[in-house]
Amino acid sequence: MSAGVTEGRLPAAFARAAADGRAALVTFVTGGDPTPADTAAILDALVEGGADVIELGMPFTDPMADGMAIQLANLRSLGAGTRTADLLDIARSFRARHPQVPLVLMGYANPMLRRGADVFAAEAQAAGVDGIICVDVPPEEDDALGPALRARGLHLVRLATPTTDAVRLPTVLEGASGFLYYVSVAGITGLQQAAQASIDTAVARLKAATDIPVAVGFGIRTPEQAAAVARVADGVVVGSAIVELVGLHGSQAPYHIRSYVRSLSEAIAVSRKELA
Amino acid sequence: MSSAASLRAGPDARGHFGSFGGRYVAETLMPLVLDLERHYGAAKADPAFKAQFDHLMTHYVGRPSPLYFAERLTEHLREGAGPDRGAKIYLKRDELNHTGAHKINNCIGQILLALRMGKTRIIAETGAGQHGVATATVAARFGLPCVIYMGAKDIERQKPNVFRMRLLGAEVRPATSGRQTLKDAMNEALRDWVANVHDTFYIIGTAAGPHPYPELVRDFQSVIGHETRAQLDAAEGRLPDLLVAAIGGGSNAIGLFHPFLDEPSVRMVGVEAAGRGLDTPDHAASLAGGEPGVLHGNKTFLLQDADGQIIEGHSISAGLDYPGIGPEHSWLHSIGRVEYQSATDDDALDAFQMLCRTEGIIPALEPSHALAVVKRLAPTMSRDEIIVANLCGRGDKDIFTVAEALGVEM
Structure with missing residues (x-):
């Protein structure tokens, strides 16, 4: 496990949630959707709705692990002219407004590596980013990105999936930090949710193998689903459902997002108490 | 040849050809x-x-495909070439395979x-x-x-x-x-x-x-190069001087080239699609107009902007308008073993018609790009030199596209 695992905003956010007896709510939106100017208010709405961790998606022309909702968000963002520099500006101003809320950039390798991993890591760190999720840099290609992030004290959030078996799991955990993102469905974002029983089993298996928090995502959209996952996981990730609200409401989305995210955070807050 | 210096030993255990290739997947x-x-x-x-x-x-496939001496094409490209100029042209007839391509x-x-x-x-x-x-x-x-x-x-x-x-x-x-x-x-x-x-x-x-x-x-497509080597040895008793093949992702080219990589006397040219010209945005030449990046699971040369967004390729040939290229080609390009040139839509259309009329073969638009470079290079080579061009597909599928480009109503 890398240094810095228990330091910084990201572990602190999970620790705070754990101390409250609940899972952390991790929310995703695509940066620059519908325009770069709209993103700040959308991120604020996530925080106001009770999100503990913000994943800011970096748009890419070829989001091959994403379903239609996030594909369209990528197209809207790029269509509005969003550049990597805009994403970093969005991160920087978020950090100024929300000094304690962890911010994770999520996206695909090519925009991250384009000007060199070291440049990307330095710029992300300077913008107040806490961690990176890169969909298509698996542990086998870690040296393309991992060392640059670690040198800057940025968390590299790794993904585990239903196809990550016991033999492979240590490879995924080696060098993972911040949290472990369990992709509960073998598939693309935004489609069906996995059966709760399989999530329960997988989370138990992952938590037995690592001390870092385990957050579960893919296909979670209702407060009931979020609460069910929150009973077993350290974090609940919701993305496509929020991105769809941006698609539906455009620059009017913050209002809708705030109340939707609040419905999730309220359900998560009491989910373990209901169980007890 | 299987020495440590072999250019045929790649990829390494991690799937890398030099700094290219790899396993960039979810x-x-x-x-x-x-x-x-x-x-x-x-x-x-x-x-x-x-x-x-x-x-x-x-x-089932009908291999080996013939290695055919294109006598009339050879003669055609000798016209107007200097004295003793005009290489002997062979075509590797992979368009005769079942399904019409490699x-x-x-x-x-x-x-x-x-x-x-x-x-x-x-x-x-x-x-x-x-x-x-x-x-x-x-x-x-x-x-x-x-x-x-x-x-x-x-x-x-x-x-x-x-x-x-x-x-x-x-x-x-x-x-x-x-x-x-x-x-x-x-x-x-x-x-x-x-x-x-x-x-x-x-x-x-x-x-x-x-x-x-x-x-x-590459290994499955290398049947093309292995057959070529044996067939040319039987026909001419020697190695070719020049191999030419079109490049989209580059499978027909790597299949032809790979068995010859350790033969320093064999020059190889891969032909990218220059579309409406390399000086326009409408081309698909990843090596000539791209830079290294990560897409579709591998690191390779890509058409991309300053932020790493992928730029769509254009070619008259639907088989070539991919904004990337196989990683082994990126490596062969970076070490200079294979030369990469390009041919425009117009070059390919000319070469397409040239082959129809000189040899009675309707090529696909993809190998027409290779033929355009044959047309360019054969007149500069001596008559006793030998070119093998990979005729990797037949042109039946392209006749509508060609008719439209030539302004013919069908």
Whole structure:
């Protein structure tokens, strides 16, 4: 496990949630959707709705692990002219407004590596980013990105999936930090949710193998689903459902997002108490 | 040659050719890619696998394809060349394969792997439709259900191949994102694969994608180069001086080149699609106009902007308008072993018509790009030098595109 695992905003956010007896709510939106100017208010709405961790998606022309909702968000963002520099500006101003809320950039390798991993890591760190999720840099290609992030004290959030078996799991955990993102469905974002029983089993298996928090995502959209996952996981990730609200409401989305995210955070807050 | 200095030893254990290649895939796919690597390693070492492959090559595909001395083309390109100029031109006739292109070589190899691995469903992407037809063909031959992803725009401009795929029992699903061509079809195929990992085998059509695809596609396509070597030795008693092949992803080119890489006397030229010109945005020349990046599972030269957003390629040939190139070509380019030139849409159209009239062969638009470079280089070479150009596909599928480009109403 890398240094810095228990330091910084990201572990602190999970620790705070754990101390409250609940899972952390991790929310995703695509940066620059519908325009770069709209993103700040959308991120604020996530925080106001009770999100503990913000994943800011970096748009890419070829989001091959994403379903239609996030594909369209990528197209809207790029269509509005969003550049990597805009994403970093969005991160920087978020950090100024929300000094304690962890911010994770999520996206695909090519925009991250384009000007060199070291440049990307330095710029992300300077913008107040806490961690990176890169969909298509698996542990086998870690040296393309991992060392640059670690040198800057940025968390590299790794993904585990239903196809990550016991033999492979240590490879995924080696060098993972911040949290472990369990992709509960073998598939693309935004489609069906996995059966709760399989999530329960997988989370138990992952938590037995690592001390870092385990957050579960893919296909979670209702407060009931979020609460069910929150009973077993350290974090609940919701993305496509929020991105769809941006698609539906455009620059009017913050209002809708705030109340939707609040419905999730309220359900998560009491989910373990209901169980007890 | 198998010395440490061999250029044929790659990729390394991590699937890298120099700094190119690798396995840049989502975690869901990573165990599958590792599993494929294990199975391919075992298949390579299994004489029964090779025997099965060779048997199908002979009896189903119709190999070996002829190495044909293009006498009239040779004479045509000697006209106006200097005295004693005008190399002897041979064509490797892979357009005579069953299904009309080199793509079937790879599909036979991959479906045999799929069967070994117990997979019961086949998916593929296609650009011009040649790989889709070849995949649908082998899926029919072995009785497996098959879904082909094809850009909606390519479906429009390659109707005959779409119908062929459907006749063969494949489902053709349009990719409607992006520019709706090969790149977008590949995205859709990857999305399908990640959602159907338990039963599905993805037959990638070119020597690209995550390791071990570039290696195994190259190995299956190397039948082209191995045959060429033996056939030219029989005909001329020597090695060729120049090999020429068109490059989209680059599978026909790597198949021709690879068995010759350790022969320093053999010059090799890969031909990228320059579309409306390298000085315009409308081309698909990843090496000439791109920079290294990561897409579709591998690190390679890509057409991209300053932020790493992928720029759509253009070529009159639907089989060449991919914004990337196989990683082994990127490496061969970076070390200078293979030269990469380009041909425009217009160059390809000229060469297309030249071959029709001089040899009575209607080539596909993809190898027409290679023929354009043959037309460029043959007159500069001496008469006793030998060129082999890979005629990797036949042109029946392209007659509508060519007619439109020539302003002919059909």
